[in-house]
Structures are given as C-alpha cells and as structure tokens.
Amino acid sequence: MQPHLPEPQALVALVDALRALPGVGVRTARRMAYHLLQHDPDAAHNLSNALELALNNLQHCEKCNGFTQEVICPTCVSPNRDTSLLCVVETAADQNIIESTHNYKGLYFVLMGRIAPLEGMGANEIQLARLLERACDGLVREVILATNFTAEGDTTAHYLSEVLRAKGLSVTRIARGVPAGSEIEYVDAGTVAWALMERKPA
Amino acid sequence: MQPHLPEPQALVALVDALRALPGVGVRTARRMAYHLLQHDPDAAHNLSNALELALNNLQHCEKCNGFTQEVICPTCVSPNRDTSLLCVVETAADQNIIESTHNYKGLYFVLMGRIAPLEGMGANEIQLARLLERACDGLVREVILATNFTAEGDTTAHYLSEVLRAKGLSVTRIARGVPAGSEIEYVDAGTVAWALMERKPA
Numbered sequence: 001m002q003p004h005l006p007e008p009q010a011l012v013a014l015v016d017a018l019r020a021l022p023g024v025g026v027r028t029a030r031r032m033a034y035h036l037l038q039h040d041p042d043a044a045h046n047l048s049n050a051l052e053l054a055l056n057n058l059q060h061c062e063k064c065n066g067f068t069q070e071v072i073c074p075t076c077v078s079p080n081r082d083t084s085l086l087c088v089v090e091t092a093a094d095q096n097i098i099e100s101t102h103n104y105k106g107l108y109f110v111l112m113g114r115i116a117p118l119e120g121m122g123a124n125e126i127q128l129a130r131l132l133e134r135a136c137d138g139l140v141r142e143v144i145l146a147t148n149f150t151a152e153g154d155t156t157a158h159y160l161s162e163v164l165r166a167k168g169l170s171v172t173r174i175a176r177g178v179p180a181g182s183e184i185e186y187v188d189a190g191t192v193a194w195a196l197m198e199r200k201p202a
Numbered sequence: 203m204q205p206h207l208p209e210p211q212a213l214v215a216l217v218d219a220l221r222a223l224p225g226v227g228v229r230t231a232r233r234m235a236y237h238l239l240q241h242d243p244d245a246a247h248n249l250s251n252a253l254e255l256a257l258n259n260l261q262h263c264e265k266c267n268g269f270t271q272e273v274i275c276p277t278c279v280s281p282n283r284d285t286s287l288l289c290v291v292e293t294a295a296d297q298n299i300i301e302s303t304h305n306y307k308g309l310y311f312v313l314m315g316r317i318a319p320l321e322g323m324g325a326n327e328i329q330l331a332r333l334l335e336r337a338c339d340g341l342v343r344e345v346i347l348a349t350n351f352t353a354e355g356d357t358t359a360h361y362l363s364e365v366l367r368a369k370g371l372s373v374t375r376i377a378r379g380v381p382a383g384s385e386i387e388y389v390d391a392g393t394v395a396w397a398l399m400e401r402k403p404a
Contacts, residue, residue: 006275006276006277007269007298008259008260008269008270008271008272008275009271010252010255010256010258010259010260010271011256011260011269013252013255013256014252014253014255014256016252017245017248017249017251017252017253018249018252020238020242020245020246020248020249021234021237021238021249022233022234022237023230023233028225030295030298031224031225031295032223032224033256034293034294034295035223035224036222036223036253036256037256037257037260037269038293038294038314038315040222041257043219043222044222044253044256044257045253045254045257046219046222047219047220047222047223047249047250047253048249048250048251048253048254048257049219049250050212050215050216050218050219050220051216051219051238051246051247051249051250051253052247052250053212053215053216054212054213054215054216054235054238054239054246055239055243055246055247055250056212057210057212058210058212058213058239067209067210067213067239068210069210069211069212070210073208073210074208075208091236091240092236092240093232093233093236096232112240113240
C-alpha cells in the first residue's frame, strides 16, 4: 500500500523501521505505528529503551552461544544439567521450546543460524569451530542435532553429523514423524511418508 | 508461553515491550526479539531511533487532529482541497484508506478514537469541542461521518450527527452494504440485511 497522504517523514521512517520485524508488512507496520502514536506513546518509549538495553547488554554465552547478560549463561553454569549431552539448535527460540518440554536436562549449543549456501551461510557463519571445541571438551558423549526439518536444517544436521562423528562423538538426530495428538488423515503426505520410512519396532 | 530458560532480563524486557504492538502475543514477540538480536541488530537500532524520532517530532495538526510534523498538516493547507466537505474518521489509518480511493477531495477531522463508554471514552476524549469549532468555520457545508460500522463507531456517528445537525450543518454517513466485487452468497447475513434495509432506487 502506497502512502496516499503526504505523510510526515518521522511517521514514514517509523513504518519502515517496523517492517524489519519478521512477518510485518507495510499495512501491519502502519497499523502498529498508528496504534503506538495514538493509544500508547508510553509503550513506544518503553520499546525504544528495551531495544537499546537489549542491544547494549546482551552478548553470546561463551559456552553455548545463546543470549545472556553474563559471560557464561545460567544454563551452562548450572550444576543440575547433564554435561554429557549437548543439544544443537538453530536459534534461541528452538532452545526455549526444547526447554519447555521439561524433558531434557543436558546442555545446548545455539548455532544462531544454519548452513544455507544460497544465503551465504557456510560452516564459518554457524560457528563450527566453536561448536567443535565445545563438543570436544571431554565431558560431552552425545550430540543431539535438533536443527529444523527444512532443507537447510537437514543439510546442517548432515554436515555436523559427519564432522562430529569424525571426532569420535556419538551423534543423534531428533525424531521426525507424525505430530503427537494429530490424526493421520489431516497430516501432510510428506510427513506421513517420513513417518513410514522412519518407523521403529512397536 | 512461560519462559522456560532463565532468560536474561534485557531479553525479557524486550519481549514485554514488543507485546505492546497490536496483534503481537508472547510467542510472536519472542520471535521478533530473537530475530532482531540474531539477524538484524541494525534494524533494532533503527527501530529504537525511529520510535524516539516519531514521539519527539509528531504532533496533532491544529485543524484536522491528524499526525504531522508542522503545526498544520500539508493536507489542511493544500489549496487543492474542497473546504466545503469535512470527513470525520476514527483514526489516521482510516484517513489513509479514504485518501487511497482518490475519490475524495475534501478535508478531514481525525477523532483519534471513538465514543466507547465501557472503555471510558466519552465526548471529551474524542475532541468534540475541537471538531465543532472546526466544522463551524463557515466554509464547511457537509460533514461526512466515516466512523467504523461497529457498535462504537455507529454510536459515535449517531451522537456526532445530532450535535452537528443542531449547528445547522448537513451531515451524511458513508454507505453500508455489500462490498464491491463480492458475491452475495459469501457475504455475512448481517451485511446483507443492512444492504436490504438501506436499498436505494436503481
């Protein structure tokens, strides 16, 4: 949607800046801008400050590469985690979801990306050297690859499994299949095909 | 979704701040925060600055109450607009949509809200005094009410029509009916009922 009124420059700049958010197009960005200015200027101030605060205070954990305000994050220093398990995820959001299962007590390594040659993301961009160093600390016995089941996520998992296995580590991949609680009739055929291929003894 | 990892405070604050955006829940806010921090810190800086710039530079036009960086906005000072028509809208976004029709050459008054007693929005909150002053400038002949066709928008239109008509102005309401280009079969019954009630000579 083109701006049709001679819009003030500061408003245009705000709409443009909001479009950088994932999943936000011009129309949504404009709605957000109007909302903040019309109903909630305090929230706009607060958001501006929170952005600067996050940019200035968050850094990557030296061990797991996740976001933290310390040098090493609370998860990595926790004495309650199983140091023999290392789960590799693409993003901190994925890490959060795995943590929400309350079913994993090992540690993490956050790639902050995945191998995607078309986007110029290679092994260096995903911090491979740091991952290798982390995985070869002598404590880790099994590396669990929890990258996405997309083309790029699968490529990344395949590549990492080769490199990590060469270091003598046990490498596993999280299961792919029909989502828990879903009816097969409504699951896409690709997922069902994988579920059949990767069937296991009942 | 509860945060499951001991998340850094600056990240939690950013996620909370992003939730103030319309239509953004915890999950989306977290995705936005991770995206900005992981992929686009420049955009985060830019958004922070744009918010401050907008808050500091935008004000309400003295004539139409819309957002502008001047005292009176470019639309209100334009010599090409028909000063006998005044279109009343709830928000600057609505004004933009009407402008996008390229079918209206009059001027605007932006309420920056609507009458909604349950939310504590009364006649004072929608700048009624300023609207009356604006509409009674001696040039305006017709006030077009373009508030939303919601309960609150209709209430606002009804109230404004009473007050403005008492000032001797001609007051009209934009048409309610079946959307252009749509098939009646797929339009909701409420809209069709209104379209029947408000039928006009063919």
